[in-house]
Amino acid sequence: MESALNSTSNLEGYLLRKFKRGGVREEEVNSMIFEVVSTTIFGAISLKAYLSKNWEGNDSKKINKIFALSGLNVKDGKQTLTTQQLRKKDYDWGTEYCYRIPLGRSFEDYLEKQSALEAGLNTRSIKLQFKDLKSLKLDRDIISNIKGLRSKKLTGNKEIEMSYDGLLKIKVYNEPLSKKILWNKEFLKVDTWKVLIGFNRTECIYHDFDKRKHLIIAGATGYGKSVIMKCIIISLILSKPDDVTFSLIDLKGGSAFARFKNAKQVINFGIENYEALEILKDIQKKMKEDYKKIVDNGFEDVVEAGISKRHFVVIDEAADLVDSKECMEILTDIVRKGRGAGYYVIYATQYPSAEAISMQIKRNIPARLCFVLDSSTASKTVLDQGGAEKLPEIEGRGIYKNVSQSIIQTPLIKNDDIDSLIKPYIVDKKEALNSETVKRQTGKDTVIFEKTRFS
Numbered sequence: 001m002e003s004a005l006n007s008t009s010n011l012e013g014y015l016l017r018k019f020k021r022g023g024v025r026e027e028e029v030n031s032m033i034f035e036v037v038s039t040t041i042f043g044a045i046s047l048k049a050y051l052s053k054n055w056e057g058n059d060s061k062k063i064n065k066i067f068a069l070s071g072l073n074v075k076d077g078k079q080t081l082t083t084q085q086l087r088k089k090d091y092d093w094g095t096e097y098c099y100r101i102p103l104g105r106s107f108e109d110y111l112e113k114q115s116a117l118e119a120g121l122n123t124r125s126i127k128l129q130f131k132d133l134k135s136l137k138l139d140r141d142i143i144s145n146i147k148g149l150r151s152k153k154l155t156g157n158k159e160i161e162m163s164y165d166g167l168l169k170i171k172v173y174n175e176p177l178s179k180k181i182l183w184n185k186e187f188l189k190v191d192t193w194k195v196l197i198g199f200n201r202t203e204c205i206y207h208d209f210d211k212r213k214h215l216i217i218a219g220a221t222g223y224g225k226s227v228i229m230k231c232i233i234i235s236l237i238l239s240k241p242d243d244v245t246f247s248l249i250d251l252k253g254g255s256a257f258a259r260f261k262n263a264k265q266v267i268n269f270g271i272e273n274y275e276a277l278e279i280l281k282d283i284q285k286k287m288k289e290d291y292k293k294i295v296d297n298g299f300e301d302v303v304e305a306g307i308s309k310r311h312f313v314v315i316d317e318a319a320d321l322v323d324s325k326e327c328m329e330i331l332t333d334i335v336r337k338g339r340g341a342g343y344y345v346i347y348a349t350q351y352p353s354a355e356a357i358s359m360q361i362k363r364n365i366p367a368r369l370c371f372v373l374d375s376s377t378a379s380k381t382v383l384d385q386g387g388a389e390k391l392p393e394i395e396g397r398g399i400y401k402n403v404s405q406s407i408i409q410t411p412l413i414k415n416d417d418i419d420s421l422i423k424p425y426i427v428d429k430k431e432a433l434n435s436e437t438v439k440r441q442t443g444k445d446t447v448i449f450e451k452t453r454f455s
């Protein structure tokens with residue numbers, strides 16, 4: 001390598017001398033605005049390009065600039081209180097910045113500026129590092145290889161995540177989170193109640209229904225609620241085929257859960273409000289009976305009693321139940337008492353109003369998965385804080401809140417795959433209805449199996 005080159009003209013000369021013999025045209029080299037810096041101390045090479053103002057390429061300076069320009073500083077008499085950077089730490093995935101925010105500002109003020117921050121960090125500048133160069137082929141196509149790398153860097157979107165725990169944390173990720181990850185059987189945790197809920201940049205995130213019994217799923221239409229519910233249902237069936245049973249209530253007409261209707265694990269299936277009421281009444285009755293047996297035998301809950309069966313009540317478009325006071329009361333009762341008896345609720349809605357997700361329900365369902373929503377008010381109803389309204393409009397992109405909170409991409413499952421996976425569990429329900437243990441009880445789409453979970 002030649003001596004350090006620290007100006008664009010030096011670089012052009014260098015590239016011209018080096019590659020002219022390889023047939024590279026002068027204009028091609030001139031179009032490259034790169035600066036190559038070699039450091040002899042570390043034996044590493046870093047290649048940087050600054051495409052406009054000199055603070056570009058430095059995220060730390062950019063963030064401070066954006067804070068100042070977007071009015072986050074606070075005037076106190078003659079003093080200007082600023083957001084103070086306390087720490088900066090590099091990780092494989094990017095960088096985490098830690099700030100103390102000035103008096104008079106709230107985390108929400110910073111969330112408001114998330115788009116401005118992201119846009120600012122994605123100004124057209126690039127920074128190429130040694131690890132990028134390792135992927136470059138040093139052959140006669142070097143110029144087009146560098147161009148390819150450059151355009152990849154220019155189109156790559158940096159994404160950020162903000163959180164607050166007394167200090168403002170901003171994570172700036174090098175690579176955007178994947179937009180599509182297909183579900184497959186490798187993700188199953190067989191013989192457990194853990195199901196894959198999504199991926200953040202570093203790990204697979206599982207929801208353990210034996211730890212967090214219920215789950216609220218919310219999000220605007222078309223961002224992945226039904227798909228993740230289908231992933232959850234098929235995962236539970238494949239992981240615990242002999243222990244899991246379901247009541248599937250699909251108030252959007254039945255399309256989301258139709259392919260599970262004849263699975264042996266699905267003991268109730270309803271698509272109308274009156275069917276929902278019948279199912280919920282039945283579940284409440286059975287839950288009480290089961291819980292009484294557990295307590296009468298001196299146990300606290302289903303786990304302590306060593307009972308392996310669990311029943312999941314899955315409701316798509318729970319907001320449609322709001323008009324029925326009776327439905328909402330029963331549902332609230334199941335959410336409150338179900339955890340002890342092994343009756344778990346997955347509650348999905350695209351209208352997360354205070355009525356659809358009441359305080360009682362929220363208090364008993366701390367785990368939430370939230371796709372993009374149209375307002376910070378809706379986000380606060382689901383997550384107790386803003387943020388979901390700032391999610392990028394990407395199908396499957398959501399915030400999963402459990403013990404901690406992170407932005408995830410939920411898995412995508414194809415209907416064809418569900419059909420082939422569910423096949424071994426499909427039964428002829430009409431035949432089953434004639435058997436001694438099972439009896440049809442209500443409307444045409446509701447099948448109630450009378451076998452108790454303790455028999």
Ligand SMILES: Nc1ncnc2c1ncn2[C@@H]1O[C@H](COP(=O)(O)OP(=O)(O)OP(=O)(O)O)[C@@H](O)[C@H]1O
Nearest residue numbers: 180221222223224225226227350395396410411412
């Ligand atoms: N995790 C995902 N990754 C990629 N694409 C997805 C994902 N989830 C959903 N999609 C796409 O978005 C479409 C809509 O998803 P889905 O039916 O789950 O939305 P929804 O939130 O249930 O909408 P609605 O409330 O109107 O029923 C799917 O058909 C699929 O194409």
